[in-house]
Amino acid sequence: QVQLVESGGGLVQPGGSLRLSCAASGSIFSIYAMAWYRQAPGKLREWVATVTAGGVGGSLNVADSVKGRFSISRDGAKNTVYLQMNSLKPEDTAVYYCNADITGTGGDRRDYWGQGTQVTVSS
Numbered sequence: 001q002v003q004l005v006e007s008g009g010g011l012v013q014p015g016g017s018l019r020l021s022c023a024a025s026g027s028i029f030s031i032y033a034m035a036w037y038r039q040a041p042g043k044l045r046e047w048v049a050t051v052t053a054g055g056v057g058g059s060l061n062v063a064d065s066v067k068g069r070f071s072i073s074r075d076g077a078k079n080t081v082y083l084q085m086n087s088l089k090p091e092d093t094a095v096y097y098c099n100a101d102i103t104g105t106g107g108d109r110r111d112y113w114g115q116g117t118q119v120t121v122s123s
Contacts, residue, residue: 001026001027002024002025002026002027002028002100002102002104002112003024003025003026003112004022004023004024004098004099004100004112004113004114004115005022005023005025005114005115006020006021006022006096006097006098006114006115006116006117007020007021007022007023007117008020008021008117009096009117009118009119010118010119010120011120011121011122012088012119012120012121013121013122013123014088014089014090014121014122014123015087015088016088016121017084017085017086017087017088018085018088018119019082019083019084019085020036020082020083020085020096020098020117020119021080021081021082022034022036022080022081022082022083022098022100022114023078023079023080024079024080024100024102024112025079026104027104027105027106028079028102028103028104028105029102029103029104029105029107030053030102030103031053031076031079031100031101031102031103032052032053032101032102032103032109033050033051033052033053033100033101034050034051034074034081034098034099034100034101035047035048035049035050035051035072035081035098035099035100036048036049036050036072036081036083036096036097036098036099037096037097037099038092038094038095038096038097038119039094039095039097039116040091040093040094040095041094043094045097046063046065047063048062048063048066048070048072048083048096049061049062049063049066049070049071049072049083050072051072051073051074051081053076060072060073066085066092069085069086069087069088070083070084070085070086071083071084072084081098081100083096085119088119088121089121090121090122091121092119092121093119093120093121093122094119095116095117095118095119096116096117096118096119097113097114097116098113098114099111099112099113099114100112
């Protein structure tokens, strides 16, 4: 079994910063990619950023809507992904979900989702 646990959400004023964390644990053989998505009230879930495995072919990608303000990073040793969010705007208010493409120790490869963490940007 694999679990993703997010943390770091909260209430922040416009222009402020937050750092989200997501730790993967359990029967993990390898992690190909980790990503962040978000879902605002009444809207569809949207992709925010992805980081793939390091080394040759590893990459970082960030959605145009947050490029220049958000950055994604990963600590492979800790199976943890971070989302640094700067210059936050009210429209960034959403539930942020962690996603990971993981191969388990049993050889099965699938997507996993965290429970979500609320980010509210308001004065």
